[in-house]
Amino acid sequence: MFDVCIVGAGVVGALxxxxxxxxxxxxxxxxRANDVCTGASRANSAIVHAGFDAKPGTxxxxxxxxxxxxxxxxxxxxxVKYVRNGSLVLGYTDEDKATLxxxxxxxxxxxxxxxxxxxxEGVVALEPHVTxxxxxxxxxxxxxxxxxxxxxxxxxxxxxxxxxxFIRNFEVDRIECEDDAYVLYAGEQTVRAxxxxxxxxxxxxxxxxxxxxxxxxxxxxxxxxxVLDKAFTPSLTNFTLxxxxxxxxxxxxxxxxxxxxxxxxxxxxELTDKEDLDTTAAGTASIRAxxxxxxxxxxxxxxxxxxxGLRAVGSTGDFIxxxxxxxxxxxxxxxxxxxxxxxxxxxxxVELLATEGLALEKKNDWSPxxxxxxxxxxxxxxxQKNEIIKDNPAYGNMVCRCEGVSEGEIVAAIxxxxxxxxxxxxxRRTRSGMGRCQGGFCSSIIVEILSREMxxxxxxxxxxxxxxxxxxxxxxxxxxxx
Amino acid sequence: xxxxxxxxxxxxxxxxxxxxxxxxAGVTDLLILEREAHLGGILRQCIHNGFGLHKFGEELTxxxxxxxxxxxxxxxxxxxxxxxxxxGITEDKVITAVNxxxxxxxxxxxxxxxxxGCRERPKGALNIAGARPSGIYTAxxxxxxxxxxxxxxxxxxxxxxxxxxxxxxxxxxxxxxxxVKAVCELMPYSGGLAxxxxxxxxxxxxxxxxxxxxxxxxxxDRVTGVTIAKVDERRNPIxxxxxxIACDTLLLSCGLLPENELTKGAGITMDRITGGAVTDQSRxxxxxxxxxxxxxxxxxxxxxxxxxxxxxxxxAAADYLANKQSERVDITVQPxxxxxxxxxxxxxxxxxxxxxFRVADVxxxxxxxxxxxxxxxxxxxxxxxxxxxxETVKLTAQVLAELxxxxxxxxxxE
Ligand SMILES: Cc1cc2nc3c(=O)[nH]c(=O)nc-3n(C[C@H](O)[C@H](O)[C@H](O)COP(=O)(O)OP(=O)(O)OC[C@H]3O[C@@H](n4cnc5c(N)ncnc54)[C@H](O)[C@@H]3O)c2cc1C
Ligand SMILES: Cc1cc2nc3c(=O)[nH]c(=O)nc-3n(C[C@H](O)[C@H](O)[C@H](O)COP(=O)(O)OP(=O)(O)OC[C@H]3O[C@@H](n4cnc5c(N)ncnc54)[C@H](O)[C@@H]3O)c2cc1C
Numbered sequence: 081m082f083d084v085c086i087v088g089a090g091v092v093g094a095l096x097x098x099x100x101x102x103x104x105x106x107x108x109x110x111x112r113a114n115d116v117c118t119g120a121s122r123a124n125s126a127i128v129h130a131g132f133d134a135k136p137g138t139x140x141x142x143x144x145x146x147x148x149x150x151x152x153x154x155x156x157x158x159x160v161k162y163v164r165n166g167s168l169v170l171g172y173t174d175e176d177k178a179t180l181x182x183x184x185x186x187x188x189x190x191x192x193x194x195x196x197x198x199x200x201e202g203v204v205a206l207e208p209h210v211t212x213x214x215x216x217x218x219x220x221x222x223x224x225x226x227x228x229x230x231x232x233x234x235x236x237x238x239x240x241x242x243x244x245x246f247i248r249n250f251e252v253d254r255i256e257c258e259d260d261a262y263v264l265y266a267g268e269q270t271v272r273a274x275x276x277x278x279x280x281x282x283x284x285x286x287x288x289x290x291x292x293x294x295x296x297x298x299x300x301x302x303x304x305x306x307v308l309d310k311a312f313t314p315s316l317t318n319f320t321l322x323x324x325x326x327x328x329x330x331x332x333x334x335x336x337x338x339x340x341x342x343x344x345x346x347x348x349x350e351l352t353d354k355e356d357l358d359t360t361a362a363g364t365a366s367i368r369a370x371x372x373x374x375x376x377x378x379x380x381x382x383x384x385x386x387x388x389g390l391r392a393v394g395s396t397g398d399f400i401x402x403x404x405x406x407x408x409x410x411x412x413x414x415x416x417x418x419x420x421x422x423x424x425x426x427x428x429x430v431e432l433l434a435t436e437g438l439a440l441e442k443k444n445d446w447s448p449x450x451x452x453x454x455x456x457x458x459x460x461x462x463x464q465k466n467e468i469i470k471d472n473p474a475y476g477n478m479v480c481r482c483e484g485v486s487e488g489e490i491v492a493a494i495x496x497x498x499x500x501x502x503x504x505x506x507x508r509r510t511r512s513g514m515g516r517c518q519g520g521f522c523s524s525i526i527v528e529i530l531s532r533e534m535x536x537x538x539x540x541x542x543x544x545x546x547x548x549x550x551x552x553x554x555x556x557x558x559x560x561x562x
Numbered sequence: 563x564x565x566x567x568x569x570x571x572x573x574x575x576x577x578x579x580x581x582x583x584x585x586x587a588g589v590t591d592l593l594i595l596e597r598e599a600h601l602g603g604i605l606r607q608c609i610h611n612g613f614g615l616h617k618f619g620e621e622l623t624x625x626x627x628x629x630x631x632x633x634x635x636x637x638x639x640x641x642x643x644x645x646x647x648x649x650g651i652t653e654d655k656v657i658t659a660v661n662x663x664x665x666x667x668x669x670x671x672x673x674x675x676x677x678x679g680c681r682e683r684p685k686g687a688l689n690i691a692g693a694r695p696s697g698i699y700t701a702x703x704x705x706x707x708x709x710x711x712x713x714x715x716x717x718x719x720x721x722x723x724x725x726x727x728x729x730x731x732x733x734x735x736x737x738x739x740x741x742v743k744a745v746c747e748l749m750p751y752s753g754g755l756a757x758x759x760x761x762x763x764x765x766x767x768x769x770x771x772x773x774x775x776x777x778x779x780x781x782x783d784r785v786t787g788v789t790i791a792k793v794d795e796r797r798n799p800i801x802x803x804x805x806x807i808a809c810d811t812l813l814l815s816c817g818l819l820p821e822n823e824l825t826k827g828a829g830i831t832m833d834r835i836t837g838g839a840v841t842d843q844s845r846x847x848x849x850x851x852x853x854x855x856x857x858x859x860x861x862x863x864x865x866x867x868x869x870x871x872x873x874x875x876x877x878a879a880a881d882y883l884a885n886k887q888s889e890r891v892d893i894t895v896q897p898x899x900x901x902x903x904x905x906x907x908x909x910x911x912x913x914x915x916x917x918x919f920r921v922a923d924v925x926x927x928x929x930x931x932x933x934x935x936x937x938x939x940x941x942x943x944x945x946x947x948x949x950x951x952x953e954t955v956k957l958t959a960q961v962l963a964e965l966x967x968x969x970x971x972x973x974x975x976e
Binding site: 306307311355357358359360361363364383384385386387462465466469470473474475476477478481482484486516517518519520521523524528538539542543544546547548549550551552553554555556557 | 597645647649660661662663664665666681682684685686689691692693694695696700702703706707708710711712713714715716717738739777778782783784823826
C-alpha cells in the first residue's frame with residue numbers, strides 16, 4: 081500500500097514525486113509508457129516563459145510566474161540544462177506595436193522583471209538576423225530555455241534516489257474506492273494508495289472520470305516542429321523569437337534549444353484523436369511560410385527532424401486543479417505554460433495533499449541537490465575526462481559521432497534512475513541519435529548496449545517500448561561476430 | 563604534445579590507400595586514426611561483389627577489397643589506432659582524438675589527410691508526413707544490421723530512393739527472405755548505377771516506381787504501411803495517384819553527404835555543391851598540408867576511384883613533407899552547362915590531371931567540351947550521361963603549362 085500514487089510521469093508527475101520524496105511517505109509513480117517523459121513533456125517548445133502572456137488572475141499566470149522564479153534553482157539542483165537566453169516578441173505593424181505595449185503592461189502586472197519595448201534599432205542590436213520587416217519588439221531578458229527531458233528524467237530520478245518507486249507500462253484503466261484506499265487497475269495489475277495525484281496530461285479527464293469527476297474535458301491541439309542542424313545556429317538566433325499575437329493566434333516561434341539547435345514551430349490544430357502524433361504536409365508548409373518572417377535565410381534543407389506534440393487543452397481555458405474526490409488531486413488541462421509552471425505545481429501539490437489530510441513529516445536527510453545523477457562528462461575538462469576514462473575506458477569509446485556521446489554515458493543513462501530502457505530513452509538522456517545523422521551510425525551499437533545492460537536478446541530491444549521492435553530476429557546466416 | 567609527420571583521419575579505403583601511397587613515397591612517421599574497431603570503413607558491410615574491377619582487374623566483395631589494403635597497411639607496418647575518434651582539427655593541424663586506452667590525445671601533425679567518408683541523408687531532411695514509429699531506417703543502417711550484426715530489421719519493405727545502397731539492399735533483403743514491395747524514386751530517373759538496377763531489381767521482379775514518393779508513414783509502435791504518390795514535373799505529389807502499401811519497414815536511400823564537420827571546424831574552404839572541401843589537383847585543401855580524398859571530398863560511386871584519388875593525396879602529402887616544388891600554375895576549373903561540379907576545382911601545378919565531374923540531369927547524345935575562353939581543349943561525344951555515374955576528362959601537363967593561368971570550363975554541348 082502506497083501513501084501516494086502519482087498517475088503520469090510527465091514533468092508534472094515527475095516534479096510532484098520529487099516534492100513528495102522530501103517527506104516520510106511511501107510514493108509511487110505510474111505511467112502507461114516504457115519511460116518517463118513520453119507525453120507533452122517530450123514534445124514542446126521548452127520555453128521557460130517570462131510570464132507576460134498569461135491573463136492576470138488566472139492559475140496559468142500564478143503558476144507561470146512562480147514556476148519561472150523557481151526554475152533556475154531547480155535546474156541547478158538537479159543538474160539540468162537551463163539557459164536564460166531571453167525572448168523577443170517581434171512586431172511588424174503599428175497594431176503590433178500597440179499590442180506589444182499591452183503585453184508589456186500585462187507583464188508588469190504579472191510581476192515580470194526587466195521587460196523593455198524596443199524599436200527596430202534596438203531589436204537589430206540584439207539580434208541582427210531578424211528580417212527587414214521587423215519594426216519593433218518586446219524584450220524579456222528573463223525568458224529562458226530548459227531541457228524538458230533533463231527536467232523529467234532528473235526530477236523523477238531524484239525522487240527515486242529518495243525512495244519513490246517508478247512503475248512503467250501501467251496504463252490505468254479503472255479505479256475503485258475502498259474504505260481506506262484507492263485501487264488503480266491496469267488490466268489484472270493493481271496498485272493501492274491512500275492518496276492519488278492525477279497528472280495524466282491528455283488523459284487527466286479520463287482518470288478524473290474514473291472517480292466520478294466529469295466536471296471538465298481535455299482535447300488535443302496539435303503542434304508541429306522542425307529542428308535544424310546545429311551548424312546553422314550561429315547564423316539564425318540564440319534567442320526565443322515570438323511574433324506579436326493577433327486575433328488569428330499566437331503564431332509559431334523560432335527558438336534556440338539547450339541542445340544547441342534552432343527549432344521552428346509549433347503549429348496549432350484542434351484534433352479529437354489523442355493518439356495522433358502525425359506530422360503533416362500542411363504543418364510543414366505553414367512553419368516554412370511563417371518562420372520566414374522571423375529571421376533571414378532559414379536553411380530548410382538543413383532540417384534534421386520534425387515532430388508533433390499534443391497540447392492538453394482543458395475545457396475551462398485555464399489549468400484545472402482541484403480534488404476530484406477526497407484525497408484525489410487532479411492536474412487537468414496543463415497546457416502551456418505547464419512546463420514552466422511544473423515546479424510551482426509540485427509545490428502546490430504538497431499543499432493540496434496536506435489539505436486533504438495527508439500527514440507530512442520531513443525526512444532529515446533529504447537534500448534538494450541531486451548527487452546521484454549521471455556525471456556530466458561532456459562538460460568536463462580534458463584532464464577530468466582522462467581521469468574518468470582511466471577508471472572506466474567506456475568513456476573513451478565514442479558511440480554517437482554527431483553529438484559526441486561515449487559508451488560510458490550511454491551505460492550511465494541506463495543505470496542511473498529512472499534508467500533508459502529503449503533507444504528513444506537513451507536518446508532523450510544522452511542526445512545520441514539526435515544529431516545530424518539521426519542515429520544512422522550509432523543505433524545498432526546502442527541496441528547492443530541496451531541488450532547487454534538489460535540482459536535481454538538483441539531483437540527484444542525496442543525503439544520506445546511496446547511493439548516498437550527494431551529487429552525481427554536472425555538473418556539466415558545466423559550469428560555474426562563483429 | 564605528440565608530434566607526427568602525417569596523420570590520416572579515417573581508416574576506410576581512402577585512408578588506407580592514402581597511407582600506403584604516402585609510405586611508399588617515403589613518409590614513415592605516419593598514423594591512421596579510425597573510429598571503428600577495425601580498418602575498412604563502410605566497405606566492411608558491403609558484402610556484395612563488384613569492387614575492384616578497375617583496380618585489380620577482378621571482382622571482389624567489399625570486405626575483400628578493404629582487406630587487400632588493410633593487409634598492406636599491416637605488412638608495411640604503418641601505425642594505426644582503431645576505436646579512436648577524432649573530435650577536432652585546428653587550423654594549425656593539431657588533432658584531438660579519444661579512445662579507451664589513451665584517453666584524450668592532442669597530436670601536432672605536419673600534414674593531414676582527411677578521409678572520413680560520408681553519411682546517409684536522414685529521414686528528417688525528407689520531411690515525410692506521418693508518425694514516427696520503429697521500422698524506418700536508412701539503407702546503410704539496415705545493411706549494418708543484416709551484414710554486420712546478423713539481424714533482420716524488416717520483413718515487408720518499401721524503399722524510398724534508388725541510390726546504389728538502396729538497390730543493393732533491395733536484393734539483400736529479398737535474399738534474406740523479406741518481401742520488397744517497391745522502390746520509389748522522386749526523380750524521373752534513378753540515381754543508382756545501371757548495373758545495380760538490372761541485377762538488384764529487375765532480376766528479382768522488384769518494381770522501380772520513378773517519379774514517385776512516400777507522402778505518409780503509418781503506424782504507432784512499428785510501421786504498418788506507407789502512402790505513396792506520383793509526383794508532377796515540379797516534384798509535388800499528385801493527390802489522385804495516392805496508394806497505400808502495407809509494410810513494416812521503410813528504407814531510405816536518398817543520397818550520401820560527405821562527413822565534413824571536422825573539415826569545417828578547421829576553417830577549410832568548402833564547395834557547396836559537393837559538400838566537400840575545395841581542392842587542387844593534388845587534393846590539397848585551402849590549408850596547406852591538409853589534403854582530402856574519398857567520399858569525404860565528394861561522393862564516389864566506385865571504390866576503385868576512391869583508391870585512385872587517395873593515392874594522389876598520399877603522394878602529394880609526401881611531396882609536401884619533402885618540400886618538393888613543381889611548376890606553379892593558377893587555373894580555376896569551372897562547371898558550366900549541365901555539369902554540376904568538378905573535382906578538383908583548382909589546378910596549381912602543371913601535371914597530367916584527371917578531372918572528375920557529375921552532370922545535373924540525364925542527357926543523351928551530348929558533347930563534353932573542355933574550353934579555355936574560346937579555345938577548345940577537348941571535345942568528346944557521349945551517348946548517355948546520368949547524375950548517378952561519375953565522368954572524367956583528362957588534362958595534360960603540356961596544356962596546363964601552356965595555359966599557366968585562367969579558367970577552364972567543362973560543359974555539355976549539342
Ligand atoms: C506543442 C506544445 C508546446 C508547448 N510549449 C511549452 C513551452 O514552451 N513552455 C511551457 O512552459 N510549456 C509548454 N507546453 C506545455 C507543456 O509541455 C505541458 O504543460 C507539460 O509538459 C505537461 O506535463 P504533464 O506532466 O502534465 O503531461 P505529460 O507530459 O503529457 O504527461 C502525462 C503522462 O501521463 C501518462 N498517462 C496518460 N494516461 C495514462 C494512464 N491511463 N495510465 C498511466 N499513465 C497515463 C502519459 O503516458 C504521460 O507520460 C507545450 C506543450 C505543447 C504540446
Ligand atoms: C552505407 C554505404 C554503402 C555503400 N555501398 C557501396 C557499394 O556497395 N559499392 C561501392 O562502390 N561504394 C559503396 N559506397 C560508397 C563507399 O563508401 C565508397 O566506395 C568507399 O567506401 C569510400 O571510402 P572512404 O574511405 O572515402 O569512406 P569510408 O569507407 O566511409 O571510410 C571512412 C572511415 O573514416 C572513419 N571516420 C569517420 N570520421 C572519423 C573520425 N572523426 N575519427 C576517426 N575515424 C573517422 C569511419 O569510421 C570510416 O571507417 C557505400 C557507402 C555507404 C555510406
